[in-house]
Amino acid sequence: MLDFPIYSPIEPVHWFDTSGVRVFMKRDDKIHPFISGNKWRKLKYLLQRALRENKNHLVTFGGAYSNHLLATACAGALFGFKTTGFIRGEETLPINDTLFLCKQFGMQLIYIDRETYKNKQTIFCNYFESNAEAFFINEGGASEEAEIGCAELIDELNEKYDYIVLACGTGSTMAGIVRGCYERNYASNIEGVCVHKGISPVYDCVKKSSQGLKNWHVHEDFHLGGYAKTSADFLNWIYSFQQKTGILLDPIYTGKMMYALHHLIKQNYFPQGSSVLTIHTGGLLGTLGMKNRFEQIVL
Numbered sequence: 001m002l003d004f005p006i007y008s009p010i011e012p013v014h015w016f017d018t019s020g021v022r023v024f025m026k027r028d029d030k031i032h033p034f035i036s037g038n039k040w041r042k043l044k045y046l047l048q049r050a051l052r053e054n055k056n057h058l059v060t061f062g063g064a065y066s067n068h069l070l071a072t073a074c075a076g077a078l079f080g081f082k083t084t085g086f087i088r089g090e091e092t093l094p095i096n097d098t099l100f101l102c103k104q105f106g107m108q109l110i111y112i113d114r115e116t117y118k119n120k121q122t123i124f125c126n127y128f129e130s131n132a133e134a135f136f137i138n139e140g141g142a143s144e145e146a147e148i149g150c151a152e153l154i155d156e157l158n159e160k161y162d163y164i165v166l167a168c169g170t171g172s173t174m175a176g177i178v179r180g181c182y183e184r185n186y187a188s189n190i191e192g193v194c195v196h197k198g199i200s201p202v203y204d205c206v207k208k209s210s211q212g213l214k215n216w217h218v219h220e221d222f223h224l225g226g227y228a229k230t231s232a233d234f235l236n237w238i239y240s241f242q243q244k245t246g247i248l249l250d251p252i253y254t255g256k257m258m259y260a261l262h263h264l265i266k267q268n269y270f271p272q273g274s275s276v277l278t279i280h281t282g283g284l285l286g287t288l289g290m291k292n293r294f295e296q297i298v299l
Ligand SMILES: *Cc1c(COP(=O)(O)O)cnc(C)c1O
Pocket: 037, 038, 039, 067, 068, 140, 167, 168, 169, 170, 171, 172, 173, 174, 253, 254, 281, 282, 283, 284
């Protein structure tokens, strides 16, 4: 029923060729234009559970630029679910590209003030308690199912990479990768780049799934001031990377991951000759949401 072929090739990233570190990228952004990257992996087993429980209405949560909301809206349309998204904050007009696309896929949008938004279970109960068809999906899809889905990425690796590098929001994708390596006996070092201030939630999330293993590390020095914060140097770096590689990054997640990688390589964090697999977790609409910021910077 949830038949969805995964197309996520592994490509070399020649931009780093002179550094002595071999860099590759797993193109999860190519899985789907809107259910892209880790968001499909995180949703897959949640949707299967929804089907098993005879639910036909996905209810979830996110900020106005949430890649997860859009992925849920599109996956819902594709697999025959109704969808409702609770949006943090007030409606701002005109509607942004992410929410516009959510609506195109038939998602009902409900705006919730920031205080009330903190308790998602209460919101769900207030609106859907008597609706036996409604299925609760946490913000970002964070769940046990999400980790199991992300762990499957390891099955798609035919070679050994010394390091796996990825961006972390909640950390559940990383937790899934750590767990996938462990369960499949795949030896690698997993390097998470935290994209917001304060790594403890990410750290705790990964630790919980790590079976006591220590082959992972969360980097806390690359958030550039906090979630969705940027700097002129950083945006310029993204510009030049994109223009020399043809790979689009977003300034919220994958941009910070690759910028961190660039710095870690400069600091000789990776031994010469080692191989690094970066994961492009998708989210290219993040770039569109920030087009004004890009246009303000002087090249
Ligand atoms: C949601 C998202 C992430 C963060 O995933 P977590 O599992 O919350 O750590 C990373 N990259 C992109 C592009 C995303 O949309």
